[in-house]
Amino acid sequence: MRNFKEDLTNIKAFAFDVDGVLSRTVETMFPDGQPMRTANIKDGYVIQLAVKLGYKVAIITGGKTDAILNRFSALGVTDIFMGQSTKLQTYKDWRDKYGLTDDQVMYMGDDMPDIPVLKTVGMPVCPCDAVSDVKQIVRYVSPFCGGECCVRDVMEQVLRAQGKWGLDMTW
Numbered sequence: 001m002r003n004f005k006e007d008l009t010n011i012k013a014f015a016f017d018v019d020g021v022l023s024r025t026v027e028t029m030f031p032d033g034q035p036m037r038t039a040n041i042k043d044g045y046v047i048q049l050a051v052k053l054g055y056k057v058a059i060i061t062g063g064k065t066d067a068i069l070n071r072f073s074a075l076g077v078t079d080i081f082m083g084q085s086t087k088l089q090t091y092k093d094w095r096d097k098y099g100l101t102d103d104q105v106m107y108m109g110d111d112m113p114d115i116p117v118l119k120t121v122g123m124p125v126c127p128c129d130a131v132s133d134v135k136q137i138v139r140y141v142s143p144f145c146g147g148e149c150c151v152r153d154v155m156e157q158v159l160r161a162q163g164k165w166g167l168d169m170t171w
Contacts, residue, residue, distance in 0.1 A: 004140055008161035011123060012104040013056035014047075015091060016151060018063050020110035021127060024147030043151040044075055050155055051076035053164055058094050060087045062113060088116040108154060110134060110146050125154050 016022055024038045051057055058079040059072050065082075072080050079097075081090045095105060103122030107114070110130035115137065118124035124138040127150035135141055142150040159165040 005157075005161060007103075007123060007139075008158045010103055011055075011106050011158045011162075013058070013095075013098065013100050013106070014050060014155060014158075015058040015060055015094065015105060015107045015117070015121070017087075017109040017111075017114050018059060018061035018068055020130070020146040021108050022059075022147065022151055024145070038147055039071060040147055040149055040152070042149050043147075044071075046152045046155040046159070047072070047077065048075040050159070053159070056094075056098050056100065058091075060084050060090050060094075060117070085113065086116075087113060088120065091117045091120065106154060106158065108142075108151060126150075 022039060022043060047057060056079070057077050058081065059068070059077055060081045061068060062085055063082060068082055069080055079094055081094070084090050091107070095102070101122070102120055105121045106123040106125060107117050107121040108125045108127070109115070109118055110126055112131065112133060114134060118126075118134065118137055125140045125142065126134045126138045127142050127144060127146040129145040130141070140154065142153045144150040144153050156165060
């Protein structure tokens with residue numbers, strides 16, 4: 001197996017969980033029982049940039065709220081899969097839809113439902129506050145927590161490794 005940095009040059013697609021990855025750990029609930037999610041603007045910037053650069057991006061989450069759909073649709077993500085208690089088949093269907101191989105996909109998850117996908121993709125990664133079972137199987141643990149730029153960290157590394165970071169980004 002090659003090293004982590006070398007394998008970043010193979011990545012053509014990104015898939016992410018939401019709670020604990022793209023949002024911080026939930027502490028507050030709305031009266032209807034829905035969690036209050038916070039998102040990091042810097043994660044959002046790199047997601048929309050990757051979409052504009054032609055990368056495939058998917059959201060695969062157990063959550064199911066308009067806030068998730070609105071947030072990621074606004075960033076240009078078209079593959080948003082909500083209410084996914086088991087994620088592996090959804091991941092495989094998305095991968096196959098675009099003719100991707102597992103080695104071309106980076107997936108970031110933080111908890112037990114993410115493990116089947118993390119074990120399948122070529123580049124499994126997680127935030128530093130992921131559960132220990134996840135940390136044991138990933139190739140990279142970001143120094144950032146979920147919702148606090150862990151997504152920016154891994155996506156920026158891919159774009160830099162592929163020479164796509166810092167280009168004239170005027171659209």
